[in-house]
Protein backbone atom coordinates (compact mmCIF):
# COMPACT_ATOMS: atom_id res chain seq x y z
CA UNK A 1 0.00 0.00 0.00
CA UNK A 2 1.26 3.49 -0.81
CA UNK A 3 0.98 5.71 2.24
CA UNK A 4 0.51 9.42 1.77
CA UNK A 5 0.97 11.74 4.72
CA UNK A 6 -1.99 14.02 5.36
CA UNK A 7 -3.87 15.56 8.26
CA UNK A 8 -6.44 13.66 10.33
CA UNK A 9 -9.69 15.15 11.70
CA UNK A 10 -10.12 16.99 15.05
CA UNK A 11 -9.80 13.68 16.90
CA UNK A 12 -6.66 12.87 14.90
CA UNK A 13 -8.39 10.14 12.88
CA UNK A 14 -8.61 10.16 9.11
CA UNK A 15 -12.20 10.13 7.92
CA UNK A 16 -13.15 7.35 5.53
CA UNK A 17 -15.89 6.85 2.94
CA UNK A 18 -16.48 3.12 2.31
CA UNK A 19 -18.13 2.31 -1.03
CA UNK A 20 -19.61 -1.12 -1.87
CA UNK A 21 -19.07 -1.65 1.84
CA UNK A 22 -20.49 -5.19 2.15
CA UNK A 23 -20.40 -6.43 5.73
CA UNK A 24 -17.60 -4.00 6.53
CA UNK A 25 -14.41 -6.05 6.22
CA UNK A 26 -12.37 -3.23 4.68
CA UNK A 27 -13.66 -0.67 7.18
CA UNK A 28 -12.74 -3.06 9.99
CA UNK A 29 -9.14 -3.33 8.77
CA UNK A 30 -8.84 0.45 8.61
CA UNK A 31 -10.42 1.05 12.01
CA UNK A 32 -8.22 -1.60 13.64
CA UNK A 33 -5.18 0.56 12.91
CA UNK A 34 -6.69 3.10 15.31
CA UNK A 35 -6.05 5.88 12.82
CA UNK A 36 -9.12 5.76 10.57
CA UNK A 37 -12.83 6.24 11.18
CA UNK A 38 -15.51 5.44 8.59
CA UNK A 39 -18.04 8.27 8.50
CA UNK A 40 -20.17 7.10 5.59
CA UNK A 41 -20.74 3.69 4.01
CA UNK A 42 -22.69 2.78 0.85
CA UNK A 43 -24.03 -0.74 0.36
CA UNK A 44 -27.09 -1.64 -1.71
CA UNK A 45 -27.78 -5.02 -0.11
CA UNK A 46 -30.02 -4.52 2.93
CA UNK A 47 -28.76 -7.60 4.78
CA UNK A 48 -25.11 -6.76 4.20
CA UNK A 49 -25.90 -3.20 5.36
CA UNK A 50 -27.49 -4.51 8.59
CA UNK A 51 -24.40 -6.61 9.24
CA UNK A 52 -22.23 -3.58 8.56
CA UNK A 53 -24.20 -1.55 11.12
CA UNK A 54 -23.82 -4.35 13.69
CA UNK A 55 -20.07 -4.27 13.13
CA UNK A 56 -19.47 -0.54 12.89
CA UNK A 57 -22.40 1.22 14.57
CA UNK A 58 -23.05 3.59 11.68
CA UNK A 59 -26.14 3.73 9.50
CA UNK A 60 -25.38 2.57 5.98
CA UNK A 61 -26.67 4.38 2.90
CA UNK A 62 -28.47 1.62 0.97
CA UNK A 63 -29.12 3.60 -2.21
CA UNK A 64 -27.74 2.35 -5.52
CA UNK A 65 -24.36 4.09 -5.79
CA UNK A 66 -25.32 5.25 -9.27
CA UNK A 67 -27.97 7.55 -7.80
CA UNK A 68 -25.76 9.21 -5.17
CA UNK A 69 -24.34 12.67 -5.79
CA UNK A 70 -21.17 12.75 -3.66
CA UNK A 71 -20.70 16.45 -4.27
CA UNK A 72 -23.96 17.20 -2.42
CA UNK A 73 -22.38 18.29 0.89
CA UNK A 74 -25.72 19.67 2.09
CA UNK A 75 -27.18 16.19 2.04
CA UNK A 76 -23.96 14.46 3.14
CA UNK A 77 -22.11 17.01 5.36
CA UNK A 78 -19.69 14.35 6.65
CA UNK A 79 -18.20 14.03 3.18
CA UNK A 80 -16.45 17.40 3.73
CA UNK A 81 -14.05 15.71 6.18
CA UNK A 82 -13.33 12.60 4.14
CA UNK A 83 -9.64 12.10 3.37
CA UNK A 84 -9.74 8.47 2.22
CA UNK A 85 -12.13 6.56 -0.02
CA UNK A 86 -12.03 2.79 0.25
CA UNK A 87 -14.11 0.15 -1.49
CA UNK A 88 -14.48 -3.05 -3.40
CA UNK A 89 -16.59 -2.66 -6.53
CA UNK A 90 -18.03 -6.09 -7.44
CA UNK A 91 -15.47 -8.10 -9.34
CA UNK A 92 -17.60 -10.57 -11.37
CA UNK A 93 -17.27 -8.20 -14.29
CA UNK A 94 -13.71 -9.31 -14.68
CA UNK A 95 -14.17 -13.04 -14.42
CA UNK A 96 -14.20 -15.18 -17.53
CA UNK A 97 -17.39 -16.94 -16.44
CA UNK A 98 -19.21 -13.63 -16.85
CA UNK A 99 -18.50 -13.53 -20.56
CA UNK A 100 -20.68 -16.64 -21.04
CA UNK A 101 -23.76 -14.86 -19.73
CA UNK A 102 -26.30 -13.14 -21.92
CA UNK A 103 -24.75 -9.72 -21.39
CA UNK A 104 -21.71 -9.16 -23.53
CA UNK A 105 -20.52 -6.13 -21.63
CA UNK A 106 -20.78 -6.51 -17.91
CA UNK A 107 -22.62 -3.99 -15.78
CA UNK A 108 -20.11 -4.48 -13.03
CA UNK A 109 -17.30 -2.84 -14.95
CA UNK A 110 -19.47 0.24 -14.93
CA UNK A 111 -19.51 0.12 -11.12
CA UNK A 112 -15.73 0.57 -11.07
CA UNK A 113 -16.37 3.77 -12.97
CA UNK A 114 -18.78 4.79 -10.20
CA UNK A 115 -15.91 4.41 -7.74
CA UNK A 116 -13.84 6.76 -9.92
CA UNK A 117 -16.74 9.23 -10.11
CA UNK A 118 -16.92 9.32 -6.30
CA UNK A 119 -13.18 10.09 -6.13
CA UNK A 120 -13.64 12.97 -8.56
CA UNK A 121 -16.58 14.39 -6.61
CA UNK A 122 -15.13 14.03 -3.08
CA UNK A 123 -11.48 14.78 -3.96
CA UNK A 124 -9.96 12.76 -1.08
CA UNK A 125 -6.21 12.73 -0.37
CA UNK A 126 -6.04 9.04 -1.05
CA UNK A 127 -8.06 5.98 -2.07
CA UNK A 128 -7.80 2.21 -1.89
CA UNK A 129 -9.72 0.04 -4.33
CA UNK A 130 -9.74 -3.66 -3.54
CA UNK A 131 -10.36 -6.09 -6.36
CA UNK A 132 -9.41 -9.48 -7.76
CA UNK A 133 -5.79 -9.95 -8.82
CA UNK A 134 -6.79 -10.51 -12.44
CA UNK A 135 -8.17 -6.97 -12.75
CA UNK A 136 -4.77 -5.99 -14.13
CA UNK A 137 -4.67 -8.77 -16.74
CA UNK A 138 -5.23 -8.10 -20.43
CA UNK A 139 -8.36 -10.26 -20.52
CA UNK A 140 -10.35 -7.84 -18.40
CA UNK A 141 -11.35 -4.55 -19.83
CA UNK A 142 -13.57 -1.56 -19.48
CA UNK A 143 -15.50 -0.38 -22.48
CA UNK A 144 -15.45 3.28 -23.35
CA UNK A 145 -18.84 4.92 -23.26
CA UNK A 146 -19.89 7.88 -25.40
CA UNK A 147 -18.46 11.21 -24.33
CA UNK A 148 -15.59 9.72 -22.32
CA UNK A 149 -12.80 9.87 -24.88
CA UNK A 150 -11.70 13.41 -24.09
CA UNK A 151 -11.46 12.75 -20.38
CA UNK A 152 -9.61 9.48 -20.94
CA UNK A 153 -7.07 11.27 -23.11
CA UNK A 154 -6.65 14.00 -20.48
CA UNK A 155 -5.80 11.43 -17.79
CA UNK A 156 -3.37 9.77 -20.19
CA UNK A 157 -4.99 6.32 -20.21
CA UNK A 158 -4.10 4.19 -23.22
CA UNK A 159 -7.01 2.76 -25.20
CA UNK A 160 -6.86 -0.21 -27.53
CA UNK A 161 -9.21 -1.10 -30.36
CA UNK A 162 -10.38 -4.67 -30.47
CA UNK A 163 -12.74 -6.76 -32.57
CA UNK A 164 -15.45 -8.63 -30.80
CA UNK A 165 -17.53 -11.22 -32.62
CA UNK A 166 -21.19 -10.66 -31.87
CA UNK A 167 -23.00 -13.02 -34.16
CA UNK A 168 -23.39 -14.64 -37.50
CA UNK A 169 -26.71 -14.09 -39.16
CA UNK A 170 -26.77 -15.96 -42.45
CA UNK A 171 -29.11 -13.43 -43.95
CA UNK A 172 -30.36 -9.94 -43.09
CA UNK A 173 -26.90 -8.58 -42.42
CA UNK A 174 -27.48 -5.24 -44.10
CA UNK A 175 -30.89 -4.86 -42.47
CA UNK A 176 -29.46 -5.58 -39.04
CA UNK A 177 -26.70 -3.04 -39.68
CA UNK A 178 -29.31 -0.45 -40.65
CA UNK A 179 -31.35 -1.33 -37.61
CA UNK A 180 -28.35 -0.72 -35.39
CA UNK A 181 -27.22 2.44 -37.16
CA UNK A 182 -30.75 3.82 -37.01
CA UNK A 183 -30.67 3.26 -33.22
CA UNK A 184 -34.15 1.78 -33.49
CA UNK A 185 -33.54 -0.87 -30.89
CA UNK A 186 -35.97 -0.34 -28.05
CA UNK A 187 -36.86 -3.99 -27.58
CA UNK A 188 -35.42 -7.31 -28.60
CA UNK A 189 -36.57 -9.41 -31.54
CA UNK A 190 -38.61 -12.08 -29.80
CA UNK A 191 -40.56 -13.04 -26.70
CA UNK A 192 -38.04 -14.52 -24.25
CA UNK A 193 -40.27 -17.52 -23.33
CA UNK A 194 -40.47 -18.47 -26.99
CA UNK A 195 -36.72 -18.08 -27.41
CA UNK A 196 -36.12 -20.31 -24.38
CA UNK A 197 -38.39 -22.95 -25.94
CA UNK A 198 -36.63 -22.70 -29.31
CA UNK A 199 -33.29 -23.20 -27.55
CA UNK A 200 -34.67 -26.40 -26.00
CA UNK A 201 -35.86 -27.43 -29.47
CA UNK A 202 -32.33 -27.02 -30.87
CA UNK A 203 -30.85 -29.03 -27.97
CA UNK A 204 -33.48 -31.75 -28.51
CA UNK A 205 -32.79 -31.89 -32.26
CA UNK A 206 -29.06 -32.17 -31.69
CA UNK A 207 -29.69 -35.18 -29.47
CA UNK A 208 -32.52 -36.94 -31.32
CA UNK A 209 -31.78 -35.83 -34.91
CA UNK A 210 -35.41 -34.68 -35.34
CA UNK A 211 -37.72 -32.09 -33.81
CA UNK A 212 -40.95 -34.08 -34.22
CA UNK A 213 -41.07 -35.54 -30.70
CA UNK A 214 -40.31 -32.13 -29.25
CA UNK A 215 -43.17 -30.39 -31.08
CA UNK A 216 -45.61 -33.11 -29.96
CA UNK A 217 -44.45 -32.87 -26.37
CA UNK A 218 -44.74 -29.08 -26.36
CA UNK A 219 -47.89 -28.70 -28.48
CA UNK A 220 -49.86 -26.98 -25.71
CA UNK A 221 -47.03 -24.44 -25.28
CA UNK A 222 -46.91 -23.59 -29.01
CA UNK A 223 -50.73 -23.61 -29.27
CA UNK A 224 -50.83 -20.85 -26.67
CA UNK A 225 -48.60 -18.63 -28.80
CA UNK A 226 -49.81 -19.48 -32.31
CA UNK A 227 -53.10 -17.47 -32.33
CA UNK A 228 -51.20 -14.18 -31.80
CA UNK A 229 -47.92 -15.40 -33.25
CA UNK A 230 -46.79 -12.12 -34.85
CA UNK A 231 -47.32 -10.14 -31.66
CA UNK A 232 -44.57 -12.11 -29.98
CA UNK A 233 -41.97 -10.79 -32.39
CA UNK A 234 -40.69 -7.32 -33.10
CA UNK A 235 -39.90 -7.47 -36.80
CA UNK A 236 -38.84 -3.81 -36.97
CA UNK A 237 -40.97 -3.65 -40.14
CA UNK A 238 -38.56 -5.82 -42.13
CA UNK A 239 -40.32 -8.03 -44.63
CA UNK A 240 -37.64 -10.71 -44.38
CA UNK A 241 -38.11 -10.98 -40.63
CA UNK A 242 -41.88 -11.16 -41.03
CA UNK A 243 -41.45 -13.93 -43.62
CA UNK A 244 -39.09 -15.85 -41.39
CA UNK A 245 -41.47 -15.98 -38.46
CA UNK A 246 -44.56 -16.60 -40.65
CA UNK A 247 -42.83 -19.51 -42.37
CA UNK A 248 -41.78 -20.92 -39.04
CA UNK A 249 -45.38 -20.80 -37.86
CA UNK A 250 -46.65 -22.45 -41.08
CA UNK A 251 -44.21 -25.36 -40.77
CA UNK A 252 -45.03 -25.66 -37.08
CA UNK A 253 -48.76 -25.83 -37.83
CA UNK A 254 -48.37 -28.25 -40.75
CA UNK A 255 -47.40 -30.88 -38.18
CA UNK A 256 -45.81 -32.90 -40.98
CA UNK A 257 -43.71 -35.74 -39.75
CA UNK A 258 -40.96 -35.76 -42.31
CA UNK A 259 -37.26 -35.02 -42.34
CA UNK A 260 -37.50 -31.90 -44.52
CA UNK A 261 -39.99 -30.35 -42.19
CA UNK A 262 -37.83 -31.15 -39.20
CA UNK A 263 -34.68 -29.69 -40.71
CA UNK A 264 -36.54 -26.53 -41.86
CA UNK A 265 -37.86 -25.96 -38.37
CA UNK A 266 -34.43 -26.51 -36.88
CA UNK A 267 -32.71 -24.14 -39.33
CA UNK A 268 -35.34 -21.44 -38.81
CA UNK A 269 -35.30 -21.81 -35.03
CA UNK A 270 -31.51 -21.30 -35.10
CA UNK A 271 -31.92 -18.17 -37.23
CA UNK A 272 -34.57 -16.72 -34.93
CA UNK A 273 -32.38 -17.36 -31.87
CA UNK A 274 -29.32 -15.83 -33.56
CA UNK A 275 -31.16 -12.70 -34.66
CA UNK A 276 -32.66 -12.38 -31.17
CA UNK A 277 -29.19 -12.62 -29.60
CA UNK A 278 -27.78 -10.01 -31.99
CA UNK A 279 -30.59 -7.57 -31.20
CA UNK A 280 -29.97 -8.08 -27.47
CA UNK A 281 -26.36 -7.04 -27.99
CA UNK A 282 -27.46 -4.00 -30.03
CA UNK A 283 -29.80 -3.05 -27.20
CA UNK A 284 -27.01 -3.40 -24.68
CA UNK A 285 -24.68 -1.22 -26.75
CA UNK A 286 -27.33 1.48 -27.05
CA UNK A 287 -28.49 1.33 -23.41
CA UNK A 288 -24.97 1.39 -21.99
CA UNK A 289 -23.96 4.10 -24.48
CA UNK A 290 -20.88 2.12 -25.49
CA UNK A 291 -18.53 3.76 -27.92
CA UNK A 292 -18.31 1.10 -30.61
CA UNK A 293 -18.32 0.82 -34.34
CA UNK A 294 -20.15 -1.99 -36.00
CA UNK A 295 -19.02 -3.58 -39.20
CA UNK A 296 -19.67 -6.60 -41.35
CA UNK A 297 -16.86 -8.88 -42.24
CA UNK A 298 -17.04 -11.01 -45.32
CA UNK A 299 -15.68 -14.40 -44.47
CA UNK A 300 -15.96 -17.16 -47.08
CA UNK A 301 -19.62 -16.77 -48.13
CA UNK A 302 -21.03 -15.34 -44.99
CA UNK A 303 -21.20 -11.99 -43.39
CA UNK A 304 -20.14 -11.74 -39.82
CA UNK A 305 -21.22 -8.98 -37.54
CA UNK A 306 -18.37 -7.66 -35.51
CA UNK A 307 -18.11 -4.83 -33.10
CA UNK A 308 -15.12 -2.76 -32.08
CA UNK A 309 -15.06 -1.90 -28.41
CA UNK A 310 -12.42 0.43 -27.12
CA UNK A 311 -11.17 -1.21 -23.95
CA UNK A 312 -9.66 0.98 -21.31
CA UNK A 313 -6.43 -0.06 -19.75
CA UNK A 314 -6.63 -0.09 -16.00
CA UNK A 315 -4.88 2.35 -13.69
CA UNK A 316 -3.09 0.48 -10.94
Ligand SMILES: C[S@@+](CC[C@H](N)C(=O)[O-])C[C@H]1O[C@@H](n2cnc3c(N)ncnc32)[C@H](O)[C@@H]1O
Pocket residue numbers: 020021022023024025026027042043044045048063064065066087088089090091111
Ligand atom coordinates in the same frame (compact mmCIF):
# COMPACT_ATOMS: atom_id res chain seq x y z
C1 LIG B 1 -17.00 -7.34 -3.13
S1 LIG B 1 -18.30 -6.79 -2.09
C2 LIG B 1 -17.48 -5.69 -1.05
C3 LIG B 1 -16.89 -6.32 0.20
C4 LIG B 1 -16.51 -5.30 1.26
N1 LIG B 1 -15.50 -4.37 0.81
C5 LIG B 1 -16.03 -5.96 2.56
O1 LIG B 1 -14.90 -5.76 2.93
O2 LIG B 1 -16.84 -6.67 3.17
C6 LIG B 1 -19.18 -5.72 -3.18
C7 LIG B 1 -20.45 -5.14 -2.60
O3 LIG B 1 -20.96 -4.15 -3.50
C8 LIG B 1 -22.38 -4.10 -3.33
N2 LIG B 1 -22.99 -3.44 -4.51
C9 LIG B 1 -23.18 -3.97 -5.74
N3 LIG B 1 -23.75 -3.07 -6.57
C10 LIG B 1 -23.94 -1.94 -5.85
C11 LIG B 1 -24.51 -0.67 -6.16
N4 LIG B 1 -25.00 -0.41 -7.39
N5 LIG B 1 -24.55 0.28 -5.20
C12 LIG B 1 -24.06 0.01 -3.96
N6 LIG B 1 -23.53 -1.19 -3.60
C13 LIG B 1 -23.45 -2.15 -4.53
C14 LIG B 1 -22.76 -5.57 -3.21
O4 LIG B 1 -24.02 -5.73 -2.59
C15 LIG B 1 -21.57 -6.15 -2.41
O5 LIG B 1 -21.90 -6.27 -1.06
